[in-house]
Amino acid sequence: MSTVTTSKVNTIKTLNNISEKGLNVFSQEKYTIDDGSENPDAIVVRSFNMHDLELESNLKAIARAGAGVNNIPIDKCTERGIVVFNTPGANANAVKELVLTTLIAASRNLFDGAAWVKTLEGEGENIPKLVESGKKNFVGKEIKGKTLGVIGLGAIGALVANDALNLEMDVIGFDPFISVDTAWSLSRNIHRAMSLEELFAKSDYITVHVPLTPDTKGMFNAETFGIMKDDVYILNFSRGGLVDEKDIAVALEEGKVGKYITDFPNADVLKMKNAIPIPHLGASTNESEENCAIMAAHEVKDYLETGNIKNSVNFPNASLPYTGKRRVTVFHKNVPNMVGQMTTALSDYKLNIADMVNRSRGDYAYTMIDIDNKVNGEVLPGLEAKIKEITGVVSIRFI
Structure with missing residues (x-):
């Protein structure tokens, strides 16, 4: 059980180089950026591996300036009541541009062709003639009229799908969990696959934009290659783990898979025939890093100052307009009568509820309660102790 109360100045620690534009979101009046802090209020991180770090008692939030959170101990954070944010969509354009760039470049054999031209160094005046005679080895194909299958129609997948249509490709998409917002943003000319098998069977190109989970791990394998x-x-x-690397090595060798373009190279990938390894450049643009940092900073700032949550991977999203009234936030187990016990604790101190929101996510829930009365600071310790007595409460915070 953790119990925290906001202070006037919050300490923010960064574990990677974070864009100044992001850090500037934290005003000097309310925040201190201290990378040496041993007990910060919040951490902003990119790819730093946090699994072996001690999570100190004052830590309330961790924001990943990016989408993937494999480097953060999510379960440990949840058990401690530490909210973990990510920044979905902030790097979407950068990834989309790289997907389409490599799709076209691979189709035209630009990677192999450019590497071959570099081998002509030292040939002097013979280079133009050698280029003309050698270019026949790099004849490619156009993407116009080909079918692109897009698995996962989130922020990135939707952009890829729409722009591929503008390149005159036929696009088929599959996403059983598509959001309403994404559905509105998709072109009506994108065909909906009713199953992955349908998409696999119809596509000349397949791009995948889903998280790595037990259900998606190895989704590209010998069986699915057989359908393609x-x-x-x-x-x-x-994520690299979406592809069974032993199976795709065989598929590449046999020509079932023509090219495998991956942003996740390793020793096995480098040995594969017709694999094109990219050095994890998906979100590596100045604009993307700035967008992710700014979004992460705003998420942390809003949570610390109001308790509102957006884009958390372990807490439910919850929003309540902040009017300056004393606010109680409680992260707790998602079991019956939790809210009732909390409101009873408030009534024991003759406190009226001005507004309230309760949201659940799996086994846990999050409750925010605004108190109508002007609360004497001497009341808070007693109220805090009263709520802490409720079985299932994980963390409490007063704003």
């Missing part, structure tokens, strides 16, 4: 067209191109800018 011969010479299919597969683009993986999501």
Whole structure:
């Protein structure tokens, strides 16, 4: 059980280089950026591995300036009542541009062609003639009229799908969990696959934009390759574990898969025939890093100052307009009568509820309560102790 109360100045610690534009979101009046702090209020991180770090008692929030949170101990944070944010969509344009760039470049054999031209160094005046005679080895194909299958129609997948249509590709998408906002943003000309098998069977190119979970791990494997067209191109800018590397090595060798473009190279990938390893450049643009940092900072700032939560991976999203009244926030187990016990605790101190929101996510829930009365500071310790007595309460915070 953790119990925290906001202070006038919050300490923010960064574990990677974070864009100044992001850090500037934290005003000097309310925040201190201290990378040496041993007990910060919040941490902003990119790829730093936090699994072996001690989570100190004052830590309330961790924001990942990016989408993936594999480097953060989510379960440990949840048990401690520490909210973990990510920044979905902030790097979407950067990834989209790289997906489409590599799709076209691979189709035209630009990677192999450019590497070959570099080998002509020292040939002097013979280079133009050698280029003309050698270019026949790098004849490619156009993407116009080909079918692109997009698995996962979130922020990135939706952009890829729409822009591929503008490149005159036929686009088929599959996402059983598509959000309403994304559905509105998708072109009506994108065909909906009713199953992954349908998408696999119809696509000349397949790009995947889903998280790595037990259900999606190894979703590209010998069985699914068997459903696909011969010479299919597969683009993986999501997570390496989505592809069974032993199976795709065989598929590449046999020509079932024509090219495998991945942003997650390793020793096995480098040995594969017709694999195109990209050095994890998906979100590596100045604009993307700035967007992610700004979004992460705003998420932390809003949570610390109001208790509102958006884009958390372990807490439910919850929002309540902040009017300056004393606010109680409680992270607790999602079991019956939790809210009733909290409101009873408030009534024992003759406190009226001005507004309240309760949201759940799996086994846990989050409750925010605004108190109508002007609360004497001497009341808070007693109220805090009263709520802490409720079985299932994980953390309490007063704003």
